Amino acid sequence: MESNAARLIRKLEHGVPLGHEEKRALEEACTSVQRFAARDDLVKEGDPTQGVNLILDGYACRYKLLSDGRRQIVGYFLPGDMCDVRVCILKRMDHSIGTLSVVKTAVLSREHVLFLMERYPRLARAFWWATLVEESITREWVVNVGHRTAFERAAHLFCEVFARLQSVGLTTGNSCELPVTQTELADALALSAVHVNRVLMEMRHTGLVTFRAQRLTIHDHDALRSVGGFNSGYLHLDGSLAPVHSELESAG
Amino acid sequence: MESNAARLIRKLEHGVPLGHEEKRALEEACTSVQRFAARDDLVKEGDPTQGVNLILDGYACRYKLLSDGRRQIVGYFLPGDMCDVRVCILKRMDHSIGTLSVVKTAVLSREHVLFLMERYPRLARAFWWATLVEESITREWVVNVGHRTAFERAAHLFCEVFARLQSVGLTTGNSCELPVTQTELADALALSAVHVNRVLMEMRHTGLVTFRAQRLTIHDHDALRSVGGFNSGYLHLDGSLAPVHSELESAG
């Protein structure tokens, strides 16, 4: 990892190839580092929006609290993810962002992000691409909590996390870090912690997945994808730039 | 409604005030009209992305199909909504867009949208704002299907639809059109049609809401918001431009 921005660049280039200048601009933008403890909030719902945090290390999540105190995690932030570019446009946060593990971030001011987007249209497009992928993921989460059984849900989530980590080079073999408790998984899957525990045990017993000591190991990837109904298309990791790209270049 | 773009402009200005030039550019872009029957597809999952449809009249939805044939509606498109700006960036659709009623759209080519965004940075920002709001709505849907009971879910959805229609001037008093069957409502709420029916009857009997003949009438708005846990903040309809706006102007 040569620079703080390296993982972000690697991620963005799944969508929009960047030029040398744009990469340098990103690297220069990501110098101010900040650290957060596990289970701390980066941003709270209702806050006026501040700068953008680029996750350098560690795991975070978006979540919303319900009036009865229950919590729904509506998405994960993994290293290389920006949270939350939307603060540059919207006035206040409609949800919170919290850490799951210890997290190291690079902080970009809103002004700086907007400047980057004005100065480098391709970066603007890359940021937009990233938010679109995020939205796509959120939509898949609606399907997940809406229509899948507990077992399928967990399988699908594991597939997603693994695929996303793989895309930024953070898996080793068939396993990856996933520093969350079963209770936190329950918040993401919209299940009770007890039921999550039962699902996880069943996955272990059937030899599908082992989730233990903050680490996820997928023993049978095909089977897991199959039970979870996982189709990675919604992650748009396949160099998915629309072919109009060249025309745009000349138009600009 | 003076022009095809009028409702879109009205919607976008909830987020980003537009200048005369930008409005004219939008109006000029929205001349090519297309019509769709009820329950037709505007776009199918897996399609290479095409142009953008601006909904002029009628209701549509995003949906995903599961392998067992069940369907999850992951969002509604109401008049003034664009579906789907993301086609300008992503290569293929990860979900389908279908009509609920008869729908009239204005079609913009991808090239034209990209041109508009290059030429008018403020429009680019407005489009981005719109996609962020959409994402915010999707997130709220995760909470809805994940953590709320059937009754609460329906209440929340009704509040959302009403608020969104109100923001583009499509409500009359305490009622609005909602041309969907109970089965389609079930697809959006991740419930069975039978259960939706029971919820709707209960709402009628308690005098909260009447949903009948494609029309939604809210008799007790406060109570409905309260049971649904509805807080309109996530729709960002409150002139939510971040205060950085003026700085940006000078930076450009």
Add this chain to the structure above:
DNA sequence: CGACATTTTGATGAAGATCAAACTGGGTGG
């Protein structure tokens, strides 16, 4: 070791799915 969080196990209960069938109402064609 002791305190504390987390995982595991068991028992019971509730929300909502599923299946099946009856009812309603608008539209069509004879």
Add this chain to the structure above:
DNA sequence: CCACCCAGTTTGATCTTCATCAAAATGTCG
């Protein structure tokens, strides 16, 4: 104008999944 059809709604009965409550087991860290 009536008979019929079909989509949508309503009702009832049964079954599953998962939540909830409670408590024991395990593990971790000072």
